[in-house]
Amino acid sequence: MRLLTHNMLSCNIKGVTNGFPLRLEVEKFVEKEVDFSAEFLRNIFPKIEWKALVDASRSMGYSQLPDEADSSMLDSDDFLKKFHHALLELHLEEGVLICPETGRRFPVNKGIPNMLLHEDEV
């Protein structure tokens, strides 16, 4: 699961109002090289919750993202490379995603999150 995906996942247990972003518990992660596309990054930037990305990348050991970002920074090659690396190249293979409100744990196995809810959570 790369952080682009993490940035779009939330916990929708019944009654939860604050299910995003999910905290990461990392058991195994890998870094995969991905083709760089400035256009893709510029297109996706408006949809990204920046703080969630920063926090998630820190839990994977990457602290190079600035705390805040705005679209003017998309002109900087240096910024784009860091954005690219955090968003697309850090992969959680094994671990847990944790709901910030309920503490509910969603497992991630072989890179695939399992977001199925139990009967009493819907």
Added chain:
Amino acid sequence: MNTLFRTTESPFLQYLNQPSTSDRRRRISSLPVRIGLGRSTRTGLAKTTTRMMASSSSAATETVGREVLKKGIADFYDESSGIWEDIWGDHMHHGFYNPDVQASISDHRSAQIRMIEESLSFAGVPEDSLKKPKSIVDVGCGIGGSSRYLARKYGAQCQGITLSPVQAQRAQALAAAQGLADKQVSFQVADALQQPFPDGQFDLVWSMESGEHMPDKKKFVSELARVAAPGATIIMVTWCHRDLSPSEDSLKPEEEKLLNKICDAYYLPAWCSAADYVKLLQSLSLQDIKAADWSQYVAPFWPAVIRSALTWKGLTSLLRSGWKTMKGALAMPLMIEGYQKDLIKFAIITCRKPK
């Protein structure tokens, strides 16, 4: 082709609109629990549910029934995805054919791609670089055929959800093998009735032949609408039963009987009609609602699937795959019967979320 179905009052809608307890007892046959019973108690699904129905309230029964159905769906696809992919490739949906054509096996793959393109065209999804979809959700993504196709077509980011862990893994592996994974597509094990996304995420909400598995059509459609961004397009291509005429309260008993047999084999809950979907979309204030019956354009599909199952490769694969897959294969003539009797309809329903 662009016909808005008459909005007839169907008994299924009563179920959708949370009726009184007595109505729910009467409509108990709509619950996924009951569908597996058919007229006998042969299946494990049936035996479990008979005990459940005897001892619990209808709400608890429904919950258990849902869990049984979800597990059944996941297991069915865990077991049969591989053999399907082996013979038919990575698109697990009907092809779109010119009417009355005898298609050869090599035509089917392009027909499946045509199904995607015709659906996008019917829904009027913009293609220019400013307005085309940038983020897409594939609800009931199978092994990711649509996800990969759409991500490539629009240069967009696509999330796929499926109940089957085996499918999610395979979808991811195929994306990686095709050089897509790391940028554009990702897959999660998740329930379409509780999509794990915040509101308003996606420019294109895609459900290709997954709606028939959803036990709560109202919740299914609500979730599609919830995760759609303002101005987004929602596309559902799904199996429905024929619309009911104004004088009808329900399908005829022999029609229900045929559908029940199909439900049992394919882990489907109660069917609804395209008109029922249209009514649901209207109740959610969605715009530009369009619906069409594409049954005539998919007619060659099931005969072709049966022919592929009867090849040496097909038969040996079936025997190796497991009982659920074999039961599914044996039910294929029932699908043809349903289409021939104008009972089963292959429907496309699309709309837009208001800006």
